Amino acid sequence: MIRKFQMEDINQVMKIWLDSNIDAHNFIKQEYWISNAPDVKKQLMNAEIYVYEQESKIVGFVGMQDNYLAGIFVDKDIRSNGIGKQILKYIKGIRQEFTLRVYKENKGAVNFYEREGLTTITEEMDEATNNIELLMQWKADDFYDSTIVGN
Numbered sequence: 001m002i003r004k005f006q007m008e009d010i011n012q013v014m015k016i017w018l019d020s021n022i023d024a025h026n027f028i029k030q031e032y033w034i035s036n037a038p039d040v041k042k043q044l045m046n047a048e049i050y051v052y053e054q055e056s057k058i059v060g061f062v063g064m065q066d067n068y069l070a071g072i073f074v075d076k077d078i079r080s081n082g083i084g085k086q087i088l089k090y091i092k093g094i095r096q097e098f099t100l101r102v103y104k105e106n107k108g109a110v111n112f113y114e115r116e117g118l119t120t121i122t123e124e125m126d127e128a129t130n131n132i133e134l135l136m137q138w139k140a141d142d143f144y145d146s147t148i149v150g151n
Contacts, residue, residue, distance in 0.1 A: 002090050005049030005061065007118060012058040013051065013073075014041055019071040028107050028129050043070075052083050062087045069100040088116055097139040104132040 005013065017040060021033040025127035044063060047070060052060035060083045069091060074083045091098065102109045104123065118136040126133045 002050050002087065003043075003053060005025055005051055008063075009049075009051055009058055010016050010044065012040065013061050014042065015050065015074050016058065017044075017071075019076055023076045024106055024108060024109065025103060027103070027131065029110075032129060050087070052087055054078075054083075059083060060087055062091060064095075064098070066096045067095060069098045071100070084112065085116065087115065092138065092140070094140075097137065099135060099137045100133055101126075101133045104134050110134065 013072040014037065017093055018037055022030045023027075024129070036049050046065075050064075051058045052074075053131070059078055060074035062072045072084050072087050074087075077148070099121070100118070102113060103126070104110065113136050114139070118138045120134045120136045121137050122134065123132050125131075
């Protein structure tokens with residue numbers, strides 16, 4: 001079930017955020033994620049967060065800031081079971097378009113977003129990590145048009 005974030009969810013959400021980032025970004029030192037956790041926790045309080053709950057436990061979440069998808073995070077023990085896809089589908093249902101940033105080296109995430117109809121707009125160097133980030137975009141009309149038979 002996907003529902004809106006509640007303040008009492010913060011510890012579960014932060015654990016998923018930290019574990020997911022360390023696991024998915026082995027090309028970035030884990031100290032980077034640990035040192036950024038307090039700032040992220042503050043940012044989450046001002047973001048639009050939706051959590052994916054399974055058997056009364058949060059196993060994933062997404063953060064939105066207007067039409068910017070700050071990230072989809074799923075508990076590493078149950079990744080690749082369709083939870084990220086369900087979360088993304090939910091966001092596509094409440095937004096007509098959005099952008100996101102993903103590290104180019106995070107091949108699993110890049111492939112996932114491409115499969116789900118996002119396209120890369122630009123590549124830029126993330127100065128904080130010295131890694132290339134892709135700015136990707138999804139628009140409801142673009143995705144719909146590209147899936148029409150005969151086009």
